Amino acid sequence: MRRLGFIRRAGQDRRGVTVTEFGLIAPTFLLLLLGVFDLGFTVYARAILDGAVQKAGRDASLESGGSALDTIDERVRENLGPLANDAEIDPVRLSYQDFAKVGLPEEFEDGNNNGIRDPGECFIDENSNGVWNADLGKEGLGGARDVVLYTVSMRYRRKFPLYGVIGLSDYTTIKSATVLRNQPFDAQNAPTNETICT
Numbered sequence: 001m002r003r004l005g006f007i008r009r010a011g012q013d014r015r016g017v018t019v020t021e022f023g024l025i026a027p028t029f030l031l032l033l034l035g036v037f038d039l040g041f042t043v044y045a046r047a048i049l050d051g052a053v054q055k056a057g058r059d060a061s062l063e064s065g066g067s068a069l070d071t072i073d074e075r076v077r078e079n080l081g082p083l084a085n086d087a088e089i090d091p092v093r094l095s096y097q098d099f100a101k102v103g104l105p106e107e108f109e110d111g112n113n114n115g116i117r118d119p120g121e122c123f124i125d126e127n128s129n130g131v132w133n134a135d136l137g138k139e140g141l142g143g144a145r146d147v148v149l150y151t152v153s154m155r156y157r158r159k160f161p162l163y164g165v166i167g168l169s170d171y172t173t174i175k176s177a178t179v180l181r182n183q184p185f186d187a188q189n190a191p192t193n194e195t196i197c198t
Helices: 002-012 018-062 063-084
Strands: 088-096 122-125 147-157 171-182 196-197
Touching: 018 063, 018 147, 063 088, 063 147, 088 122
Parallel strands: none
Antiparallel strands: 088 147, 122 196, 147 171
16 A cells, blocks of 8 residues: 555656756757857858958959959958958959849850850850850959959858757858949950850
8 A cells, every 4th residue: 555655646746847848858949049049140240241341342443452452351351350260261353344244154156055055166255264154254353344243252160069969060151242343443445255166
């Protein structure tokens, strides 16, 4: 009889249930919380990077911008402040004749109508580098009145150890881009548009 009474009392005892439930829920809650913190940090870093890239793009579009590109790129890092301490910052500038050509491939004669530029098909070498490119932008700032696509990639180590725990990379990359026309400090260079068949 005593044994049955003990079993009955033990079955009705609720002490320690809260600790057990917390032990089951805590890991999931902590992972969720770290994920929210990581997402918040990424959104914050992207907003700061966007502002820094916009400012750098405007500075580079001035007549004096061409002689100060390294300084302008360094200001992007400075504007990021502590966010850029261990980050890899990679700026890229591509120039185009006008806004309508940004990101487009060089035109080619599609002899077999497959939508792909095959060897031997003629193309218009708009960036004057002698080869067909999927993006016809010229590297660099370009000249007066040219349109410049300025892209900055920032690769950094995540601040919260969430991804290493679940087997993903601890590093992530965010990008920001702006497209601006250089100031009209001179006449725009005429495109070469040489046709090449290779």
